[in-house]
Amino acid sequence: KAGVTQTPRYLIKTRGQQVTLSCSPISGHRSVSWYQQTPGQGLQFLFEYFSETQRNKGNFPGRFSGRQFSNSRSEMNVSTLELGDSALYLCASSLAGGLRTDTQYFGPGTRLTVL
Amino acid sequence: KQEVTQIPAALSVPEGENLVLNCSFTDSAIYNLQWFRQDPGKGLTSLLLIQSSQREQTSGRLNASLDKSSGRSTLYIAASQPGDSATYLCAVSSGGGADGLTFGKGTHLIIQP
Numbered sequence: 001k002a003g004v005t006q007t008p009r010y011l012i013k014t015r016g017q018q019v020t021l022s023c024s025p026i027s028g029h030r031s032v033s034w035y036q037q038t039p040g041q042g043l044q045f046l047f048e049y050f051s052e053t054q055r056n057k058g059n060f061p062g063r064f065s066g067r068q069f070s071n072s073r074s075e076m077n078v079s080t081l082e083l084g085d086s087a088l089y090l091c092a093s094s095l096a097g098g099l100r101t102d103t104q105y106f107g108p109g110t111r112l113t114v115l
Numbered sequence: 116k117q118e119v120t121q122i123p124a125a126l127s128v129p130e131g132e133n134l135v136l137n138c139s140f141t142d143s144a145i146y147n148l149q150w151f152r153q154d155p156g157k158g159l160t161s162l163l164l165i166q167s168s169q170r171e172q173t174s175g176r177l178n179a180s181l182d183k184s185s186g187r188s189t190l191y192i193a194a195s196q197p198g199d200s201a202t203y204l205c206a207v208s209s210g211g212g213a214d215g216l217t218f219g220k221g222t223h224l225i226i227q228p
Contacts, residue, residue: 004158033215043204045215058215090158099208099215100146101166106159 001027004093004107012113018079021110025072025093031055032074033099034066037088037109049074050098078112086114117142117209121219129227130197136190136222138205143183146208149216150179150190152201159204162190195226 005024013019025032033056034046045058049068066076072093078085088109094102118141128134138148147166151159163172163179165188171180178191188205202223206216 035215042220043206043216043218045217048215056215092159103161103164104149104159104206104216105161106151108158 004091004105006089006091006107006110008110009108010111010113012115013081014115015081015083017081018077019081019112020075020077021089021091021112023074023076023091023093023107025074025091026105028095029093029105030072030096031094031098031102032068032072033092033094033104034074034076035090035092036060037090038086043090046076048099050096055098081114083114086112088112117145117207117214117217119205119207119217119219121203121205121222123222124220125223125225127225127227128195130195132195133191133193134195134224136192136203136205136224138188138190138219140186140188140207140209140217142209143186144209145183148179148181148188148205148207150177150188151204151206153204153221154201162203197226197228200224200226 007022031050033048037043048056052068063079068074090109092104092106120139122137149164150162165181176193181188202221204221206218
């Protein structure tokens, strides 16, 4: 069974631009969550999607948004990029129970650099 | 707000030793606790998931325990190998899931051959 895939793996953007990251969950998984990892703050939760609906949201500004499609694939978008958005963005997928009950399987991440 | 602390931040031991990694959390109202490993520049690999009603989980040389009332978990690694070298992260699910997973900063483990 294929694991969680994320595209692209690396991105370089400039301040003020926007970016879209993609995550394809493990087949049969319906919950997708997103995380930001930085050296200073560690791993921080962005949001969780289930059945095309945002189920939970972390404490990030509205510039960070996401969506989920009917095939459970998910995208996250960051608008008006800032230098501090440079990070490794990880997504994780799990069965329907999501964060409350199920093992989270992580993808390799997208490394975003904002210049 | 849930906070997760991992001690020690770094650990270096010779191959073959048994070792214990510690994780503590401030709010005992959790759904589950999960241990991960992360290799440099890579994503996270799930090691063990302990539901709040469970006391421990085992997988191969790994054993994780959970004491929810005291807000503690330990990850025991038996007969360590150089391939165990990685950063180990613990994460708790709490707050009705609204907090997502709250992660500790990790323990950077080096196993010397």
